[in-house]
Amino acid sequence: MKLPSPSSAEAVVAVSGLGRRFGDKTALDNVSVFIPRGSVLGLVGENGAGKTTLIKHLLGMLKPQTGSVRLFGLEPVADPVGVLSRVGYLSERRDLPGWMRVDEFMRYTQAFYPNWDEAYAETLRKQFQLDPKQRISTLSQGQTAKAGLLAALAYRPDLLILDEPSSGLDPVVRRDILEAIIRIVAEEGRTVLFSSHLLDEVERIADQVVMLQRGRVVLNGRTDDVRGGHISAVLAFAQPQTATPLIEGAHAVDGFGTEWRVLFAGPKSALAAVAAEIGASVVEERTPSLDEILVARAGGKGS
Amino acid sequence: MQLRISIDGGAPIYQQIVEQVKRLIAGGRLQPGSDIPPIRVLAEQLRINPNTVARAYLELQREGVIVTRQGSGTVVAESKPTMSRKEKLKILARTADVLLTDASHLDVPLEDVLALVRERDTVLHPEASR
Amino acid sequence: MTLGQFAKPTATGAQLWEIWGRHKWSFVLQAVAFPVCLGAVQWKATLSSEIGGAVLSLLAAGGFVMAYLQLLMCFGYVEADMRTVKVGFPGRLFHKPVSTARLVAVPMVCGGIVTLIVFLAWANWILRPLGAFAGFDLLWIGLVQLSLFWWLQAMGWSLPPMPGRSLVILLAGIGHLLPGLMPQVFPELHPGWRWLLLGTLFVAAWTTAGVGLSLMRRGIWDDPPRLMSLWKRLRPARSQATRKKFRSAFHAQLWLEWNRQGVLLPGMSGCIALVVFPMIFLIQKKLGDAGSGGAPELMVLPVVTLVLPMLLSGAVAPAMAKFDPLQPSGELPIYIAVRPMTNGGFVVVKLAMALLASALACLFTWTTGAFWMVILGDGSFLAKTETSTPYGPVALVIGCVPLMMLLVLLTWKNLVAGIGVGLTGRRWVSVLAGGGRMLLQAGFVVLVLMAKLNPELQETLLRWLPTALVAFLVIKIAFAAFAFRCGLRRSTITAGAVGWIGGGWLLGGIFLAAYSALICQALGKTTFWPQIATAGFVMLPLADLAIAPLAIAWNRHR
Numbered sequence: 006m007k008l009p010s011p012s013s014a015e016a017v018v019a020v021s022g023l024g025r026r027f028g029d030k031t032a033l034d035n036v037s038v039f040i041p042r043g044s045v046l047g048l049v050g051e052n053g054a055g056k057t058t059l060i061k062h063l064l065g066m067l068k069p070q071t072g073s074v075r076l077f078g079l080e081p082v083a084d085p086v087g088v089l090s091r092v093g094y095l096s097e098r099r100d101l102p103g104w105m106r107v108d109e110f111m112r113y114t115q116a117f118y119p120n121w122d123e124a125y126a127e128t129l130r131k132q133f134q135l136d137p138k139q140r141i142s143t144l145s146q147g148q149t150a151k152a153g154l155l156a157a158l159a160y161r162p163d164l165l166i167l168d169e170p171s172s173g174l175d176p177v178v179r180r181d182i183l184e185a186i187i188r189i190v191a192e193e194g195r196t197v198l199f200s201s202h203l204l205d206e207v208e209r210i211a212d213q214v215v216m217l218q219r220g221r222v223v224l225n226g227r228t229d230d231v232r233g234g235h236i237s238a239v240l241a242f243a244q245p246q247t248a249t250p251l252i253e254g255a256h257a258v259d260g261f262g263t264e265w266r267v268l269f270a271g272p273k274s275a276l277a278a279v280a281a282e283i284g285a286s287v288v289e290e291r292t293p294s295l296d297e298i299l300v301a302r303a304g305g306k307g308s
Numbered sequence: 309m310q311l312r313i314s315i316d317g318g319a320p321i322y323q324q325i326v327e328q329v330k331r332l333i334a335g336g337r338l339q340p341g342s343d344i345p346p347i348r349v350l351a352e353q354l355r356i357n358p359n360t361v362a363r364a365y366l367e368l369q370r371e372g373v374i375v376t377r378q379g380s381g382t383v384v385a386e387s388k389p390t391m392s393r394k395e396k397l398k399i400l401a402r403t404a405d406v407l408l409t410d411a412s413h414l415d416v417p418l419e420d421v422l423a424l425v426r427e428r429d430t431v432l433h434p435e436a437s438r
Numbered sequence: 439m440t441l442g443q444f445a446k447p448t449a450t451g452a453q454l455w456e457i458w459g460r461h462k463w464s465f466v467l468q469a470v471a472f473p474v475c476l477g478a479v480q481w482k483a484t485l486s487s488e489i490g491g492a493v494l495s496l497l498a499a500g501g502f503v504m505a506y507l508q509l510l511m512c513f514g515y516v517e518a519d520m521r522t523v524k525v526g527f528p529g530r531l532f533h534k535p536v537s538t539a540r541l542v543a544v545p546m547v548c549g550g551i552v553t554l555i556v557f558l559a560w561a562n563w564i565l566r567p568l569g570a571f572a573g574f575d576l577l578w579i580g581l582v583q584l585s586l587f588w589w590l591q592a593m594g595w596s597l598p599p600m601p602g603r604s605l606v607i608l609l610a611g612i613g614h615l616l617p618g619l620m621p622q623v624f625p626e627l628h629p630g631w632r633w634l635l636l637g638t639l640f641v642a643a644w645t646t647a648g649v650g651l652s653l654m655r656r657g658i659w660d661d662p663p664r665l666m667s668l669w670k671r672l673r674p675a676r677s678q679a680t681r682k683k684f685r686s687a688f689h690a691q692l693w694l695e696w697n698r699q700g701v702l703l704p705g706m707s708g709c710i711a712l713v714v715f716p717m718i719f720l721i722q723k724k725l726g727d728a729g730s731g732g733a734p735e736l737m738v739l740p741v742v743t744l745v746l747p748m749l750l751s752g753a754v755a756p757a758m759a760k761f762d763p764l765q766p767s768g769e770l771p772i773y774i775a776v777r778p779m780t781n782g783g784f785v786v787v788k789l790a791m792a793l794l795a796s797a798l799a800c801l802f803t804w805t806t807g808a809f810w811m812v813i814l815g816d817g818s819f820l821a822k823t824e825t826s827t828p829y830g831p832v833a834l835v836i837g838c839v840p841l842m843m844l845l846v847l848l849t850w851k852n853l854v855a856g857i858g859v860g861l862t863g864r865r866w867v868s869v870l871a872g873g874g875r876m877l878l879q880a881g882f883v884v885l886v887l888m889a890k891l892n893p894e895l896q897e898t899l900l901r902w903l904p905t906a907l908v909a910f911l912v913i914k915i916a917f918a919a920f921a922f923r924c925g926l927r928r929s930t931i932t933a934g935a936v937g938w939i940g941g942g943w944l945l946g947g948i949f950l951a952a953y954s955a956l957i958c959q960a961l962g963k964t965t966f967w968p969q970i971a972t973a974g975f976v977m978l979p980l981a982d983l984a985i986a987p988l989a990i991a992w993n994r995h996r
Binding site for chain 2: 228
């Protein structure tokens with residue numbers, strides 16, 4: 006499954022050159038993201054990198070200052086009904102009305118979506134074990150996330166946007182939510198965009214990974230390609246190094262004396278060449294996990 | 309069919325599935341003709357993206373390890389896969405690369421590596437060597 | 439915070455420092471407002487013109503109201519807990535290693551003293567010279583006010599999160615009218631009795647606060663006592679039963695708006711009618727009997743009953759623009775912002791909700807008022823109405839229907855006029871618009887007063903009035919058309935919604951014109967009718983409602 010080109014008409018989400026500032030602070034800088042139909046995109050990055058800001062642009066809650074945002078070929082700000090009727094959203098803080106009961110919230114949401122599947126909603130509710138008569142303000146964090154997810158899934162939206170769906174949840178609830186997402190992806194033609202700090206989840210279910218750092222896209226590609234484009238290696242120097250060696254192309258350099266661990270962005274041959282240049286040899290190398298890549302890039306150590 | 313995948317760095321998930329399926333078949337836990345779970349079921353069971361499972365199945369199909377029949381799902385292939393010698397060697401080349409890279413890091417000479425390979429073969433297939 | 443550095447590191451010091459830190463600017467404003475209003479009062483004494491005097495009095499009185507309300511908010515010491523959707527004593531202080539007595543004592547003692555001093559200062563030097571509290575014992579009033587303040591605090595902290603909580607607090611406040619007026623209403627009573635009553639009120643307030651807060655701290659309402667679960671079971675089954683689904687998105691949103699904002703006006707209005715009317719009625723009766731010796735002025739109560747919703751709606755209006763009263767900023771809550779509904783759709787829902795609220799508020803207030811008048815009155819009111827018209831009482835009631843529709847319309851107008859300002863969700867817009875409106879109203883009042891005193895000015899104004907009205911109307915329509923066009927182009931509003939708003943405006947204006955024609959005919963002043971009809975069209979909100987979808991769009995898409 007290849008990534009669509011910018012002009013591809015089958016992109017469900019087409020963000021192009023998006024830029025956004027809040028006062029002096031640049032929240033997003035020339036961000037371009039394309040999500041084809043039926044794929045799962047994992048949005049990763051540190052807190053404050055711009056993930057939620059990007060998601061808010063997709064929902065029309067923020068207007069793009071530069072660039073364009075298109076969902077299903079429509080602009081969310083110009084046509085909120087056309088876009089939002091096909092999008093299911095779970096926000097980071099859940100943002101559910103605490104005063105409503107679960108069944109009231111479901112009834113309220115149902116009225117806006119003609120595609121609402123009552124049987125499916127009831128199945129999900131039983132599976133999530135939500136008491137319909139319970140007030141939302143008395144639900145636990147996990148139950149609130151489940152309630153929000155239920156409201157977003159029940160009308161089978163074409164695009165599901167989840168902002169940190171697993172944050173603050175125990176492993177059992179995380180499993181439930183992951184399974185629900187996978188079931189959706191397996192259904193024909195549904196697209197999912199989710200942001201997460203739990204990178205093992207991203208590796209499991211994302212086809213495509215986009216990493217934001219300080220508002221910029223620093224990684225964008227298929228999950229396996231992103232991982233495959235990095236090497237976690239150990240370099241052995243002939244002489245003990247007194248200061249952290251400067252290694253071109255490395256995102257994290259850590260170690261002591263003659264042995265230094267490096268997270269390198271590039272193919273094996275490039276690493277070998279760089280190592281040879283600085284008088285070190287590669288004694289260990291493997292493909293790093295997404296977690297290691299993120300932490301290394303976010304740390305910003307090395308060159 | 310019970311598989312385990314690990315996410316802490318290592319081979320891509322689809323590759324892990326391919327290798328484990330092959331290992332299960334080689335070890336006899338998966339008999340020729342036995343059912344392979346549908347993509348969706350395996351994806352839910354392992355909690356991974358169905359596309360990844362699809363990719364693994366595609367690879368296994370290409371290598372002739374599993375066969376998809378119209379209407380009756382996917383099963384383990386009956387006969388040995390009809391792959392050309394070149395294809396088979398290409399698949400093994402990957403594992404060989406890993407072995408040789410490790411060997412060069414540990415500074416083990418090639419002869420010792422070859423001797424090791426023969427030794428391990430004896431251990432793994434005692435009936436073949438007898 | 440240099441003051442904090444000097445404050446001793448004790449629990450009391452910390453609490454006081456926090457109060458100071460949070461409301462620094464309000465205190466500064468208060469310190470500025472008092473001398474300004476004092477100066478205004480002094481200046482008024484030297485002025486000879488009436489208008490100037492009236493304006494300054496208004497300024498001083500307004501200053502007092504705002505200063506007092508600000509003190510209430512500051513020392514009322516309540517915070518809204520977003521997660522549990524409760525308003526009460528700051529829950530975060532419950533975990534501190536401080537006794538409940540100290541938690542209670544600091545805001546009560548400090549707040550009580552400060553409020554008492556401020557109240558007495560304002561009452562004595564600013565309100566008294568204006569003529570208020572003539573013949574009242576200021577100390578008594580001040581102490582009753584202190585009791586009221588303590589009761590408001592105690593109830594704000596101790597009441598469990600039950601429906602109608604704020605109404606109970608409001609009633610406790612209004613209930614203090616009685617002790618306050620005791621010297622006037624029961625002059626034959628020995629003063630010792632009322633001081634005893636006051637003392638009891640003080641003790642009761644402190645006890646309620648102390649016990650209530652300690653119960654709150656022990657989390658008694660987290661695990662509702664058996665009484666509450668009994669109440670839950672007795673509650674009408676209708677609210678617990680599963681309802682059928684909503685007919686459309688409009689109905690769903692209307693249900694939400696009604697539950698959050700809509701019940702405010704009918705609730706307040708109905709409760710005041712239910713509780714305050716009989717009190718006022720009885721007090722008036724007493725005063726009338728004791729004072730002039732003639733029949734008490736019964737016409738006041740019916741008039742108040744009729745216009746109460748309209749008067750209240752002006753105060754309640756800013757709340758109508760919100761979507762969730764507990765949300766601190768005016769931002770659209772996310773669970774509303776992601777619904778596939780046009781911004782114009784949201785506006786129409788709000789208008790419908792306001793209409794429902796107005797109609798119900800009027801209905802409750804009028805029926806309650808009529809109920810009290812029948813029960814408490816001695817039939818003289820009915821006798822009066824019989825003699826006032828030649829058509830008989832039944833015809834009078836039927837003839838009142840357009841009047842009632844007019845009042846509902848005016849109440850609705852008060853609720854939705856200026857709703858666009860609140861919908862923008864930006865505080866500076868609300869503040870600016872509020873300030874501008876106050877200036878305009880003040881200017882208008884000044885103009886009217888000046889015209890009253892200056893017959894020449896009055897004549898010129900009256901001559902230009904028709905043209906001015908027509909000019910306003912034209913500007914209004916042009917502005918509204920422009921706003922609608924903007925909205926249609928950006929698809930923040932559908933053509934259907936434009937139809938509803940425009941058509942509604944036309945209908946309302948026609949209704950007003952027709953009704954005023956009838957009245958003008960009856961009174962014989964038909965020459966004024968064109969002006970009144972035009973004024974009706976000008977007064978009804980149109981441009982306001984045209985801007986509203988754009989305002990929501992500005993709020994929703996930041």
